Amino acid sequence: MKVVQVLPDLNGGGVERGSLEVAEALVKAGHESIVISAGGNMVAELVAADSRHVAWDLGKKSLLTFRHIWAVRKWLIKEQPDILHLRSRMPAWVVWLAWRGLPELSRPHLVMTVHGLYSVSAYSAIMLKGEKVIAVSDTVKAYISTQYPDTDMSKVVRIFRGVDQDDFVYGYQPSAEWTTAWYQQYPQTQDKIILTLPGRLTRLKGHHDFIELIERLKLAGLNVCGLIVGGEDPKRKAYAQELLACVNDKGLGDAIVFTSARSDIRDIYSISNAVFSLSTKPESFGRTVLEALRMGVATIGYNHGGVGEILSAMFPAGKVVLGDAEALDDAVKRVIADKLIPAKSACFTKQQMLEKTLLVYASLIDTPVISSPSNKES
Known part of the structure; x- marks a missing residue:
C-alpha cells in the first residue's frame, strides 16, 4: 500500500505522535508512507524512519488555503496513493475537494480520524466524509452518532489511541x-x-x-x-x-x-x-x-x-x-x-492501535497487512 497521512504540522502533540507511529508501522510492514504537513520539529524523526515528508501548509484557516486544491489534485494524479488518511479539518477540506475532482475510478480510498469533540458545524462535518471514519474512543463514537445522526455508523471504526509500553514502563524509576x-x-x-x-x-x-x-x-x-x-x-x-x-x-x-x-x-x-x-x-x-x-x-x-x-x-x-x-x-x-496504584494492564496499547489502523487500510483495498508493525506488547 501507499498511504498518505495529512495533518497541519509536525510540531509535537498527540495527533502528530500518532501519525508518526502509524508511518513507522507502515514502513516496517513493507508499505510506503508519506506525510503531508507544514513541517515542524518532528520531520527529522519521520524521515529517519523511512517515510517521506511533503511540505504543504494546508492547515491555515484562511480562504487562501483553498488555492492549493489544484496543486494537490495534480500531486495525487502523479503519486497515485492507495489511501488518503485525513486527520484535521482544514487540511481535510482542501484534500477532499482535490480528491472529489478526480475521476471516480482513480480516486484513492479515503480515511478520516475524528480526534476531537469538535464544534458541531458544516465545517466539522468534513471529518465524516471518509469511506472509513476512525473514532479514537467510545466518547467520540457517541458524539458522531448523536451530533451527526445522518452518518452511516457502519463505516465508523472505534480505535483507541495507545501508548507504547516501552516508552512508559510500569514501575519506571528515574536515574x-x-x-x-x-x-x-x-x-x-x-x-x-x-x-x-x-x-x-x-x-x-x-x-x-x-x-x-x-x-x-x-x-x-x-x-x-x-x-x-x-x-x-x-x-x-x-x-x-x-x-x-x-x-x-x-x-x-x-x-x-x-x-x-x-x-x-x-x-x-x-x-x-x-x-x-x-x-x-x-x-x-x-x-x-x-x-x-x-x-x-x-x-x-x-x-x-x-x-x-x-x-x-x-x-x-x-x-x-x-x-x-x-x-x-x-x-x-x-x-x-x-498507597493505591493501578495494576499492570494490557489496555490501550500502541500495538493494538497500529494493528487495527493498518487493518482499516487493508480492508479498503483488499491487501494483506504483510507483517506485524512491531513486537507484540503484553
Missing part, C-alpha cells in the same frame, strides 16, 4: 542523575507529596480546580506540592498570568510549581504520588492519563469523556464526579493513605 538535578532545580518538592497536573496552560484543563485542591489539602495538614507541567499557550498569556496571580494571592508560591513544558514527563510521573486530569469539558481520549497509568502511577480525573473510559478500565478509584471538590479531596486522601 540518580535526573533525581539530583530535579531537586536542585526544585528543592521545594523534596520530601513532599507530589501531585501533578500535566497539560498546556489553557482554561479548559482545570488549573483553578487544581490550585484550589492544593489549598484545601494544605489546610487539611497534608504536606503536598503541586506541579503544573505544561507550556504557556502564546495566544493565552493572560490566562497564564491569571494562574500565577491566583497562586500568589492564596499564598501558595512554595506549594505550587509551574515547570513550563518539559521533555522528561516520564520522570516527573515517576516521582508523583498522583497525576490529575481535571478538564472541565470532556476530552476525546486523554493520553496523559494513560501514560501515567501505564507506568503504575495513581491517576485521578473527572469521570467524563475519554478520561472516564480510561479510568474505568484501568483505575476506577481515580474517577471523580465533575466539579465535586469534596469527592476530589477524598480520592486524593484515599490514594495517599492506602
Whole structure:
C-alpha cells in the first residue's frame, strides 16, 4: 500500500505522535508512507524512519488555503496513493475537494480520524466524509452518532489511541542523575507529596480546580506540592498570568510549581504520588492519563469523556464526579493513605492501535497487512 497521512504540522502533540507511529508501522510492514504537513520539529524523526515528508501548509484557516486544491489534485494524479488518511479539518477540506475532482475510478480510498469533540458545524462535518471514519474512543463514537445522526455508523471504526509500553514502563524509576538535578532545580518538592497536573496552560484543563485542591489539602495538614507541567499557550498569556496571580494571592508560591513544558514527563510521573486530569469539558481520549497509568502511577480525573473510559478500565478509584471538590479531596486522601496504584494492564496499547489502523487500510483495498508493525506488547 501507499498511504498518505495529512495533518497541519509536525510540531509535537498527540495527533502528530500518532501519525508518526502509524508511518513507522507502515514502513516496517513493507508499505510506503508519506506525510503531508507544514513541517515542524518532528520531520527529522519521520524521515529517519523511512517515510517521506511533503511540505504543504494546508492547515491555515484562511480562504487562501483553498488555492492549493489544484496543486494537490495534480500531486495525487502523479503519486497515485492507495489511501488518503485525513486527520484535521482544514487540511481535510482542501484534500477532499482535490480528491472529489478526480475521476471516480482513480480516486484513492479515503480515511478520516475524528480526534476531537469538535464544534458541531458544516465545517466539522468534513471529518465524516471518509469511506472509513476512525473514532479514537467510545466518547467520540457517541458524539458522531448523536451530533451527526445522518452518518452511516457502519463505516465508523472505534480505535483507541495507545501508548507504547516501552516508552512508559510500569514501575519506571528515574536515574540518580535526573533525581539530583530535579531537586536542585526544585528543592521545594523534596520530601513532599507530589501531585501533578500535566497539560498546556489553557482554561479548559482545570488549573483553578487544581490550585484550589492544593489549598484545601494544605489546610487539611497534608504536606503536598503541586506541579503544573505544561507550556504557556502564546495566544493565552493572560490566562497564564491569571494562574500565577491566583497562586500568589492564596499564598501558595512554595506549594505550587509551574515547570513550563518539559521533555522528561516520564520522570516527573515517576516521582508523583498522583497525576490529575481535571478538564472541565470532556476530552476525546486523554493520553496523559494513560501514560501515567501505564507506568503504575495513581491517576485521578473527572469521570467524563475519554478520561472516564480510561479510568474505568484501568483505575476506577481515580474517577471523580465533575466539579465535586469534596469527592476530589477524598480520592486524593484515599490514594495517599492506602498507597493505591493501578495494576499492570494490557489496555490501550500502541500495538493494538497500529494493528487495527493498518487493518482499516487493508480492508479498503483488499491487501494483506504483510507483517506485524512491531513486537507484540503484553
